[in-house]
Amino acid sequence: MTRCESVVGRDRVFREPADVVGYHDAFSVLSDDPHIPSAAVAPADIDELQAVVIAANEHKIPLWPISKGQNLGYGGAAPVLKGAVIIDLSRLNRILEVNEKYAYCEIEPGVGFFELHRYLEDNDIDLWMSVPGYAMGSVMGNALERGAGAQPYGDHAAQICGMEVMLANGEIVRTGTGAMSNSTTWHTEKFGFGPSWDGMFCQSNFGIVTKVGLWLMPAPEATMSAVLSFSEEKDLATAIDSLYPLKRQGLIEHNIAVLSYVGLASYTAPRSRWYRGEGVMPEEIGAKLRAELGLGWWTSFLTLYGYADVIEAQAKKITELLQDSIAPPTFNRWKKGDPMEFSGAGIPSARDIQMINWRGGRGGHLGFSPLLPADGRLAYEQYQRARDSFHEVGLDYYGAFAIRDRSIININEILYNRDDRAMCEGVQQLFPRLIKEAAAHGYSEYRTHIDYMDAVVDTLDHNQHAMARLNHAVKDTLDPQGILAPGKQGIWPARYRHKS
Numbered sequence: 205m206t207r208c209e210s211v212v213g214r215d216r217v218f219r220e221p222a223d224v225v226g227y228h229d230a231f232s233v234l235s236d237d238p239h240i241p242s243a244a245v246a247p248a249d250i251d252e253l254q255a256v257v258i259a260a261n262e263h264k265i266p267l268w269p270i271s272k273g274q275n276l277g278y279g280g281a282a283p284v285l286k287g288a289v290i291i292d293l294s295r296l297n298r299i300l301e302v303n304e305k306y307a308y309c310e311i312e313p314g315v316g317f318f319e320l321h322r323y324l325e326d327n328d329i330d331l332w333m334s335v336p337g338y339a340m341g342s343v344m345g346n347a348l349e350r351g352a353g354a355q356p357y358g359d360h361a362a363q364i365c366g367m368e369v370m371l372a373n374g375e376i377v378r379t380g381t382g383a384m385s386n387s388t389t390w391h392t393e394k395f396g397f398g399p400s401w402d403g404m405f406c407q408s409n410f411g412i413v414t415k416v417g418l419w420l421m422p423a424p425e426a427t428m429s430a431v432l433s434f435s436e437e438k439d440l441a442t443a444i445d446s447l448y449p450l451k452r453q454g455l456i457e458h459n460i461a462v463l464s465y466v467g468l469a470s471y472t473a474p475r476s477r478w479y480r481g482e483g484v485m486p487e488e489i490g491a492k493l494r495a496e497l498g499l500g501w502w503t504s505f506l507t508l509y510g511y512a513d514v515i516e517a518q519a520k521k522i523t524e525l526l527q528d529s530i531a532p533p534t535f536n537r538w539k540k541g542d543p544m545e546f547s548g549a550g551i552p553s554a555r556d557i558q559m560i561n562w563r564g565g566r567g568g569h570l571g572f573s574p575l576l577p578a579d580g581r582l583a584y585e586q587y588q589r590a591r592d593s594f595h596e597v598g599l600d601y602y603g604a605f606a607i608r609d610r611s612i613i614n615i616n617e618i619l620y621n622r623d624d625r626a627m628c629e630g631v632q633q634l635f636p637r638l639i640k641e642a643a644a645h646g647y648s649e650y651r652t653h654i655d656y657m658d659a660v661v662d663t664l665d666h667n668q669h670a671m672a673r674l675n676h677a678v679k680d681t682l683d684p685q686g687i688l689a690p691g692k693q694g695i696w697p698a699r700y701r702h703k704s
């Protein structure tokens with residue numbers, strides 16, 4: 205730590221508990237949190253970062269790199285391994301390039317959604333972003349974790365094109381065509397010569413990403429948006445079977461989320477506005493709430509983006525295709541120059557985090573996120589199982605089924621009051637059960653909280669966990685001292701493996 209202080213300065217090494225608390229998992233349900241970091245170090249640039257990484261290698265100090273540390277619901281800034289030192293990259297926050305012609309940006313880890321959005325606006329750049337529901341985090345950290353937004357470029361990891369990565373020994377490598385020092389296509393061509401490594405640094409602990417190229421969406425001249433409301437719980441199957449073909453045929457470009465009403469209600473007020481009792485909110489109260497807020501049991505949002513005449517034709521086709529299964533959508537039209545709030549563009553906001561207030565007290569949420577085929581019956585069955593498990597521990601069900609090109613990411617948000625010990629214990633019983641139930645049906649997870657990374661890896665059992673062996677072989681080769689994010693994604697350096 206003294207060596208770190210001489211590299212980054214004393215005021216950029218945080219060791220006091222009052223400072224380190226900012227890097228804890230603020231939503232932890234555990235009374236004795238096993239993910240408390242020992243310190244945090246905030247380098248100002250790549251050279252300082254490199255000096256810190258080299259020192260950590262010499263002293264075998266485990267590090268946990270974060271961009272802005274807003275990975276809420278999955279652990280926030282906190283490390284898997286207790287005592288790891290947080291490498292806070294939020295000071296590396298330059299927007300290095302925005303290229304309008306080729307529609308990409310090159311950014312450092314500390315660039316947030318708000319900063320990039322402001323930059324595009326201030327510079328009149330005709331490119332749109334995709335943003336997650338809670339957008340206080342970094343563009344890079346969210347993409348590396350494969351976060352998602354509701355816009356056409358909403359599969360954030362898929363927009364990555366060319367990275368700069370610092371390996372555990374301090375070496376810097378550029379992926380894709382960036383391997384050539386005077387490359388002219390680093391952020392425009394995803395595949396260069398030889399293996400492609402961008403994916404290797406997403407949801408892994410194989411390197412620290414110091415720069416990333418990300419594709420942005422050329423602004424459309426017009427959009428058309430509709431809200432679809434499904435009144436019954438069982439309508440989930442119809443919703444998915446009607447909407448998935450629109451996605452598969454390319455009529456809708458964004459991932460189509462079908463959201464349960466508790467989530468949408470939680471963005472507006474705590475549950476106590478409708479119900480002050482213990483346990484699960486009764487269905488008759490839910491019905492009153494839906495009537496008051498004008499919500500269905502499930503709600504979905506569609507937006508078409510592009511040339512006005514083209515999207516008019518798409519809207520007509522969509523209405524025709526949906527006519528036998530659901531009420532015809534009413535589209536609102538937006539054109540360039542109209543107020544942006546009605547455009548369907550990704551505008552950063554922190555709205556969704558209000559969900560943590562649902563049960564009162566010091567709230568929290570935990571995301572359980574299995575992947576399923578895009579099929580209505582299978583989604584409805586998965587919903588029923590998850591709902592029953594939520595109800596068994598007295599929690600209201602809140603889930604979203606995001607229809608992607610071929611599959612669904614089903615994000616179940618477990619909302620709780622951290623001041624209620626019994627509720628926190630219920631959450632601890634619920635989570636492993638959800639993982640097990642989903643795995644029994646062949647559903648693995650898209651992302652998970654730091655408490656459950658090993659449990660999820662346990663479900664990846666093909667050929668006696670061959671994937672874990674591959675990950676460990678890569679880890680041992682790239683990071684033989686085991687300093688980078690031990691335990692992340694269940695990948696443990698050799699020196700910790702017997703303990704995991």
Ligand code: ADP
Binds near residue numbers: 270275344414692
């Ligand atoms: P955000 O603030 O965008 O929500 P975080 O900074 O919390 O994202 O990062 C989410 C996770 O992604 C971190 O816990 C870490 O494991 C990983 N991560 C973030 N930034 C980097 C990076 N630059 N290099 C390697 N891993 C990173």
